[in-house]
Amino acid sequence: MIRAIIKLLRVLNSEAAPAQISLALAFAMIVGLTPLWSLHNLAVLLLVLVFRVNLSAFLLGTVFFSGLAYLLDPLFHRLGLAVLTAPSLEGLWTGRYNSTLWRIERFNNSIVMGSLLVSLALFVPTVLALNWAIRQYRARVLARVKRLRVVQALTATKFAQMYRSYSNLGGG
Amino acid sequence: MKWIRWPGLIAFVAVVAVGLAVWWLLVDRLIERSVEAVGSKLVGAKVELGAADVSLVPLGIELRHLEAANPDEPMRNAVAAARIAFGVDALQLLRRKVIIDEMTIDGVRFNAPRQTSGEIDRRADQKEETRKTAVSFSLPALDLPSAKDVLAKEDLESLTAIAAVRADVDAGRERWKQRVSDLPDKAKVDEYKRRLDGLKASSKGGIEGLLGGAGEAANLRKDAQQDLGRIKGAREDLARDVAALKRRTEEAAAAPQADVKRLKDKYASSSAGLANVAGALFGGEIGRWAATAARWYERAKPSLAGAGGTGKEPMEVTPLRGKGVDVRFPEHHPLPDFLIRTARVSVEIPAGTLAGQVRHITPDQDVLGSPLTFELTGDMLQGLRSVALRGEVNRVEPAKPRDVVTLSVDGYRIEHAVLSDRPEWPVVLDGAQASVDLKAVIAGDVVDGKVDSRLSNVRFSTGDQKGGGRMAGALASALADVKALNLEATIKGTTQNPDVRVTSDLDRILKDAVGKLVAEQAARFEADLKVAIAERVNGPLEDLKKQLAGFGGLNDELTSRSDALSGILSGDTLAPKGLKLPF
Numbered sequence: 001m002i003r004a005i006i007k008l009l010r011v012l013n014s015e016a017a018p019a020q021i022s023l024a025l026a027f028a029m030i031v032g033l034t035p036l037w038s039l040h041n042l043a044v045l046l047l048v049l050v051f052r053v054n055l056s057a058f059l060l061g062t063v064f065f066s067g068l069a070y071l072l073d074p075l076f077h078r079l080g081l082a083v084l085t086a087p088s089l090e091g092l093w094t095g096r097y098n099s100t101l102w103r104i105e106r107f108n109n110s111i112v113m114g115s116l117l118v119s120l121a122l123f124v125p126t127v128l129a130l131n132w133a134i135r136q137y138r139a140r141v142l143a144r145v146k147r148l149r150v151v152q153a154l155t156a157t158k159f160a161q162m163y164r165s166y167s168n169l170g171g172g
Numbered sequence: 173m174k175w176i177r178w179p180g181l182i183a184f185v186a187v188v189a190v191g192l193a194v195w196w197l198l199v200d201r202l203i204e205r206s207v208e209a210v211g212s213k214l215v216g217a218k219v220e221l222g223a224a225d226v227s228l229v230p231l232g233i234e235l236r237h238l239e240a241a242n243p244d245e246p247m248r249n250a251v252a253a254a255r256i257a258f259g260v261d262a263l264q265l266l267r268r269k270v271i272i273d274e275m276t277i278d279g280v281r282f283n284a285p286r287q288t289s290g291e292i293d294r295r296a297d298q299k300e301e302t303r304k305t306a307v308s309f310s311l312p313a314l315d316l317p318s319a320k321d322v323l324a325k326e327d328l329e330s331l332t333a334i335a336a337v338r339a340d341v342d343a344g345r346e347r348w349k350q351r352v353s354d355l356p357d358k359a360k361v362d363e364y365k366r367r368l369d370g371l372k373a374s375s376k377g378g379i380e381g382l383l384g385g386a387g388e389a390a391n392l393r394k395d396a397q398q399d400l401g402r403i404k405g406a407r408e409d410l411a412r413d414v415a416a417l418k419r420r421t422e423e424a425a426a427a428p429q430a431d432v433k434r435l436k437d438k439y440a441s442s443s444a445g446l447a448n449v450a451g452a453l454f455g456g457e458i459g460r461w462a463a464t465a466a467r468w469y470e471r472a473k474p475s476l477a478g479a480g481g482t483g484k485e486p487m488e489v490t491p492l493r494g495k496g497v498d499v500r501f502p503e504h505h506p507l508p509d510f511l512i513r514t515a516r517v518s519v520e521i522p523a524g525t526l527a528g529q530v531r532h533i534t535p536d537q538d539v540l541g542s543p544l545t546f547e548l549t550g551d552m553l554q555g556l557r558s559v560a561l562r563g564e565v566n567r568v569e570p571a572k573p574r575d576v577v578t579l580s581v582d583g584y585r586i587e588h589a590v591l592s593d594r595p596e597w598p599v600v601l602d603g604a605q606a607s608v609d610l611k612a613v614i615a616g617d618v619v620d621g622k623v624d625s626r627l628s629n630v631r632f633s634t635g636d637q638k639g640g641g642r643m644a645g646a647l648a649s650a651l652a653d654v655k656a657l658n659l660e661a662t663i664k665g666t667t668q669n670p671d672v673r674v675t676s677d678l679d680r681i682l683k684d685a686v687g688k689l690v691a692e693q694a695a696r697f698e699a700d701l702k703v704a705i706a707e708r709v710n711g712p713l714e715d716l717k718k719q720l721a722g723f724g725g726l727n728d729e730l731t732s733r734s735d736a737l738s739g740i741l742s743g744d745t746l747a748p749k750g751l752k753l754p755f
Contacts, residue, residue, distance in 0.1 A: 049180035097501035103267040111496030
């Protein structure tokens with residue numbers, strides 16, 4: 001938990017552009033909310049590695065959204081099932097169902113469909129909202145946070161030092 | 173800021189490569205564990221796999237030393253296979269369909285012993301099933317109980333019938349006494365006589381008296397005739413009641429014969445009672461086979477039921493918790509999710525090796541449009557001339573499941589088959605040559621099967637009978653002379669509760685052998701019963717007859733009153749002397 005907080009603070013306090021962080025968290029949202037072993041997550045991984053997004057934020061976000069997904073699965077199931085069984089979309093899904101690529105994607109699973117739809121729908125709003133929030137944080141809160149004793153104490157721990165050295169090795 | 177980092181592409185390739193490498197390293201073990209876990213769940217006993225080997229080009233799997241324990245006998249394997257090899261259609265696998273064009277299954281063995289117990293969770297219902305298969309059989313006894321002992325614990329229906337008639341006779345007599353007392357009696361007749369005397373006196377009083385007497389005489393005659401009519405009616409009713417009671421008394425008198433027959437049928441062995449000896453000897457073994465087959469059939473049924481999708485319309489598949497549901501849509505070229513088109517099988521039995529094939533193994537026959545078929549044959553085996561097992565498991569229309577199996581065995585040598593291990597009548601089939609034809613159809617849960625078998629060169633031995641009595645001795649002697657026999661078994665009922673009936677010409681042979689002995693014993697028992705029942709029934713019956721005779725007195729009384737009234741009404745008595753009455 002401490003490690004996660006330190007990570008989060010370090011990411012937020014780093015020199016990384018807000019867009020790098022918000023994009024990483026938005027990609028993490030897709031990977032975290034949808035079942036891990038899905039084809040689209042491979043594509044997301046490719047994008048995360050090729051685009052210069054913040055990997056620490058991505059990993060942290062993935063863990064966070066995976067936990068959230070357990071709570072939201074019933075909602076995803078209902079939404080996905082409603083979409084998959086909508087009579088007006090039957091032709092569309094039948095076409096996809098007969099495609100090997102889409103079958104690998106498991107789009108016909110209610111949770112895959114529901115969670116993917118939600119995460120895609122929230123992708124752009126999440127990026128924009130997080131961009132704004134990070135900018136606001138850095139402009140108004142960062143200096144005060146750094147002065148907090150608890151933050152100073154946390155950043156002075158062995159864990160924090162180890163993490164810093166490890167993080168410096170991997171870049172951000 | 174640069175937005176693209178090309179080394180990320182290399183990292184991606186590296187991540188994917190590492191993932192594939194890990195999968196490749198673990199896949200054999202994963203398959204082993206999956207086979208063992210799923211198999212154990214399906215069978216209800218340990219399923220163990222020696223090794224699994226996956227090849228990528230072409231994509232295929234080889235399983236070695238697969239063993240499935242028998243849940244009813246954990247120290248034996250229900251089935252074991254030395255090697256199972258098959259190729260998988262890679263493209264279809266990407267579509268989450270396991271399509272196997274050809275599978276080879278070598279070295280299949282049934283009922284082989286195990287080194288360790290294969291028990292995982294012995295269920296109570298299976299124990300119950302095992303118990304149910306045990307056949308209870310008791311040898312018909314020639315040493316019958318005594319008639320007195322039988323009557324001490326049996327109620328006689330004849331006594332009940334006599335008591336019922338007796339009660340009706342008593343009630344009838346009381347009723348008739350009351351009715352007779354209400355009818356014109358001697359006092360009434362005397363009154364008529366007095367009125368008649370009065371008339372006679374008035375006829376001597378001149379013409380007025382004569383005319384007045386004529387009117388009174390008419391009234392007298394009318395009253396007397398009415399009373400006479402009532403008495404005659406009562407006599408007719410009485411005659412009817414008495415006739416009915418007599419008929420019931422005769423029936424009650426015949427009831428002891430019915431008691432004799434009923435008790436004789438119940439206690440005395442007859443040659444007809446030997447009709448189930450063949451069933452008792454062979455039915456147990458056949459019943460056990462049928463029950464075992466039924467049990468395995470029931471276990472296999474869920475695997476045959478499939479998801480039920482016809483591929484013609486979208487449908488939901490029941491979800492695993494937290495896993496969502498997979499919605500199926502129509503496919504352009506529908507294929508089942510799992511299909512083995514052909515499995516070539518070699519089965520090792522003690523007599524040698526049987527070879528054959530199983531086609532269209534799939535839980536989704538409705539999607540494939542073809543039933544599962546199987547064929548297994550063997551010739552010139554050790555102690556077995558030929559054997560052929562063929563059949564079909566048809567779930568093409570899931571609502572109308574229909575399965576057929578035929579088995580033809582020729583020249584099967586039977587040695588030392590224990591048919592009865594009961595101490596009073598041990599029977600061992602020391603040797604025989606058997607030919608068996610079996611056909612069974614299972615439609616839904618209903619079984620309709622028939623087994624025809626012919627045994628030749630038969631040798632029975634019956635050992636020392638302890639407490640079997642004369643019946644066991646007679647049957648043993650008859651069995652020793654049997655050289656050939658036919659055996660027919662029918663299997664009816666449901667797959668959960670198959671009912672096996674066995675008939676054989678052995679029954680006729682045994683019946684003939686002991687029939688005379690049985691008939692003599694039954695005749696003696698019948699005679700004793702007749703005497704004992706007569707002793708108990710004759711008293712009440714005689715009493716009943718006496719009570720019935722009591723109705724004769726009532727009839728006499730009515731006759732007497734009727735005659736008296738008739739006398740008054742007769743012209744000689746009623747008409748005055750020298751006067752002809754006008755009626």
